[in-house]
Amino acid sequence: MVSPVPSPSPHTEATAAILQSGDVPAGLNVCLGSGPIDVYLSVLSNADADLAARESNYWQQLRTGGAIAGAISVFAANATACKAELGATTTVKAMTSIVFQFRDEGQAERAWESGVFGFPPPPPGQLSPGLIRGTSTGLGLSSFTVDRPSVRLGCWRKSVFIALVVVSNLDLSTFHAATAAIDPRLN
Numbered sequence: 021m022v023s024p025v026p027s028p029s030p031h032t033e034a035t036a037a038i039l040q041s042g043d044v045p046a047g048l049n050v051c052l053g054s055g056p057i058d059v060y061l062s063v064l065s066n067a068d069a070d071l072a073a074r075e076s077n078y079w080q081q082l083r084t085g086g087a088i089a090g091a092i093s094v095f096a097a098n099a100t101a102c103k104a105e106l107g108a109t110t111t112v113k114a115m116t117s118i119v120f121q122f123r124d125e126g127q128a129e130r131a132w133e134s135g136v137f138g139f140p141p142p143p144p145g146q147l148s149p150g151l152i153r154g155t156s157t158g159l160g161l162s163s164f165t166v167d168r169p170s171v172r173l174g175c176w177r178k179s180v181f182i183a184l185v186v187v188s189n190l191d192l193s194t195f196h197a198a199t200a201a202i203d204p205r206l207n
Contacts, residue, residue, distance in 0.1 A: 031121060031179070031180060031181075031207055032181075032205045032206065032207055033089070033091075034056075034057075034089040034090055034091035034119045034120065034121050034181075035055055035056060035091040036205065037091070037119040037181065037183070037202060037205040037206055038054075038091045038092060038093040038117045038118065038119050038202070039093045039095065039115060039117040039185075039198055039201060039202065040093070040201075041095075043197070043198060043201040043202075044095045044115050044198070045113075045190070045194060047097055047113065048095035048096060048097055048113060048114070048115060049095060049096065049097075049099075050093065050094070050095055051093075051094040051095065051096055051099070051101075051102030052102065053092075053094070053102075054092060054093040054094055054095075055091060055092075055093070056089075056090070056091055057079055057090035057091055057092055057118070057120075058079075058090075060092045060094075061075060061076050061079065064103060067102075067103035068103050071103070071105055074138075075137065078136070078137045078138060081134075082120055082131055082136070082182075085122075085127055085130060085131045085134070086122045086123050086124070086127030086128075086130075086131065087120045087121065087122055087127075087131065088121055088122065088123055089120070089121040090118065090119070090120045090121070091118070091119050092116065092117070092118045093116070093117050094114065094115070094116045095114065095115045095116075096109075096112055096113070096114040096115075097112055097113040097114065098112045100112060101113075101114040101188070106137060106138075106139075106184075106186045107171040107173060107186045107188060109188045109189070110170050110171075110188070110189070111189065112188065112189060113188065113189045113190050114186075114187075114188045114189070114190075115185070115186070115187050115188075115190065115194075115198055116184075116185070116186045116187075117183065117184070117185050117186075117198065117202055118136075118137065118183070118184040118185075119181055119182070119183050119184075119202065119206070120136070120181065120182045120183075121180055121181055122180045122181070122182070123180070124180060125177075125179060125180055127180075128177050128179070128180050128181060128182055129162060129177055131177075131182060132162050132175070132176075132177035132182050133162075136175055136182055136184050137184060139173065139175055139184065141153060141162075141164045141175065142164055150166055150167035150168055151164065151165075151166055151167075152164065152165045152167075157174065157176065158196075158199075159174060159176035159178070159199060159203060160176055160177070160178055162176060162177035162178075163175065163176030163177070164176075165199075167192065167195075170188060170189050171186065171187070171188050172185075172186070172187045172190075172192065172195040173185065173186050173187075174195070174199050176199075176203075178203065178206040179206055179207055181206040183199075183202050183203070183206060185198050185199055185202065
């Protein structure tokens with residue numbers, strides 16, 4: 021008699037994988053629209069229609085590539101950062117996390133290789149200050165991090181998920197804490 025193959029455990033919901041209030045430092049407040057990506061884009065369209073249109077196009081590209089769910093959380097010390105382009109706030113402390121779920125790992129890998137929300141991975145072997153690609157990031161082979169004076173960014177693929185974290189005007193340990201909070205949720 022053949023034993024049935026156990027079904028894989030269900031994947032974490034994208035809205036549960038993004039940064040939550042308990043994951044961010046005191047003084048950062050959740051922005052209106054955080055949660056499912058469609059809600060965020062709707063709220064953003066009232067604040068900045070051009071930015072919302074660009075980000076809606078990015079989301080549509082991911083959906084065309086197999087994304088079945090997406091969620092975003094934005095936390096900021098000042099509400100002006102809630103409607104800023106990712107990583108564009110140079111004076112306000114802010115943290116953004118985005119998680120996309122795909123039907124399968126192949127779709128997620130192809131989407132990661134193509135770039136997520138305007139952030140393509142650097143070519144293998146590219147050297148520039150503050151750039152790390154691959155396992156040295158601590159986030160797996162399909163990952164890269166960028167550490168610049170006011171912005172830290174990480175993008176990685178794990179299982180059927182792609183995660184993107186952008187931290188503005190906060191220290192490196194806060195950035196690492198954010199990626200460490202999300203990574204184990206990506207099953």
